[in-house]
Amino acid sequence: MQHGATVQHATVQHGSARKFLACVGLVICLAARAHAQQRPLVTEDPETIGSGLVLVEGGFDQQRKVFYPLSGLTGDLLRVPTLGLSLGLSSIAEIQIDWSPYQRLTVNERQAAPLAAMLDFTGDQTSDIDDLVIGTKVRLIPEGAGRPAFGVRFATKLPNASNESGLGTDTMDFFVSALVGKTVESIRVVGNVGLGLLGDPIRG
Incomplete structure (x- = not known):
């Protein structure tokens, strides 16, 4: 079970960001057009926020019975605040930065x-900072009357959280995603498919 809340502030010059909801990789919403990703949801719209615009997002993330297979920990996770920053480089490109300065796991089970063997904490709680994710999104083809918009997103996850806390892997990971989105009357549909290149935390 996951609970989250998001608070946003956008500096707008020529437009505004509108909300959309995501479910299993597809986004269906009642807004006319979605311009920015809403956290804690992870599906990306191919549309960018726009040239010269800045979008700041904040909230919290709470999950129950989260399992970490590398450390063998299971428990309830709290991440607060969850922060996101998007910078519009042009009408088709933006930079995204996502991070949380604090995450805490209340451990219910160990295996x-x-x-x-690398865990270094006592009691039933462990905490750490979260991994910083830096990404770039580019809209390749704008949406037309008879075609959806297409885009691509590249992202890198930095190894900020340590494996001694049980919450990190101490590895750098890379991701690339293809993005597609189309507005049909008052419904916005968005889909993503991607590939991740993950480091090996066991071999280092």
């Missing part, structure tokens, strides 16, 4: 795991 044998590859990195369990």
